[in-house]
Amino acid sequence: MKLDIEARMLQLERKSRRLTFLCIGLFVVSMALSGAFAFAGPGRQSGIVHVRGLVVEDAQRRARIVIGAPFPDVPNRIRHDAGSVALLFLDEQGHDRLTVGQSFPPQIQGKVPANFHRIGDSVGLFIHNTAGDERGGISWLSNGRGAISFDYPDRDAIGMYVDEKNRSATFVLEYADAAVGDVSLFEMSARGRGGRFSLFDPTGKPRSVWNVAEGAVSTSR
Numbered sequence: 001m002k003l004d005i006e007a008r009m010l011q012l013e014r015k016s017r018r019l020t021f022l023c024i025g026l027f028v029v030s031m032a033l034s035g036a037f038a039f040a041g042p043g044r045q046s047g048i049v050h051v052r053g054l055v056v057e058d059a060q061r062r063a064r065i066v067i068g069a070p071f072p073d074v075p076n077r078i079r080h081d082a083g084s085v086a087l088l089f090l091d092e093q094g095h096d097r098l099t100v101g102q103s104f105p106p107q108i109q110g111k112v113p114a115n116f117h118r119i120g121d122s123v124g125l126f127i128h129n130t131a132g133d134e135r136g137g138i139s140w141l142s143n144g145r146g147a148i149s150f151d152y153p154d155r156d157a158i159g160m161y162v163d164e165k166n167r168s169a170t171f172v173l174e175y176a177d178a179a180v181g182d183v184s185l186f187e188m189s190a191r192g193r194g195g196r197f198s199l200f201d202p203t204g205k206p207r208s209v210w211n212v213a214e215g216a217v218s219t220s221r
Helices: 002-037
Strands: 053-057 063-068 086-090 096-102 122-128 134-141 145-151 156-163 168-174 184-191 194-200 206-213 216-220
Touching: none
Parallel strands: none
Antiparallel strands: 053 063, 063 086, 086 096, 096 122, 122 134, 134 145, 145 156, 156 168, 168 184, 184 194, 194 206, 206 216
């Protein structure tokens, strides 16, 4: 019984020390936040920090996370040609790795195509490879189209799309051989009360098509 009581007393002492450290830590954090919020100018709501941009640096003072409207241009970022209202993550070398927010012109195989344009303004999550090339993501476009896609180094590879205007959903898989070019291997779509499944040869010609309409299935070539 005596050992049991002593063991419980030791547990209570440990908990008391942990609680003390926790209270000290919370006090320090609260004081730091109070100091930060004190910079809010006259007329600004208490407890809200107003900034145009924010840069998070690593131990070597390299910018690794930038956020803003638009996000600020930082010296160690490889690209200086584009910005947007977004949160951008950079690697140690300054390559774009992940963008969350408004899109901007993509880098493809190390270059930003001068004549490239998206089919609509978009917001979402955009993934970049170790060279900073855009390789896929999830986005919603201003034209009412949602997309989930991943790319080959030079072009689209696989995509899923939803179009709210014509109430359709489409899945596309493109040929992997670079020599074939931007050609679908197959496409599958749903629209209204039916749908279509199509297979294509490397020239882009449909080789086999299945159509579904009101529950009836038909094929063609």
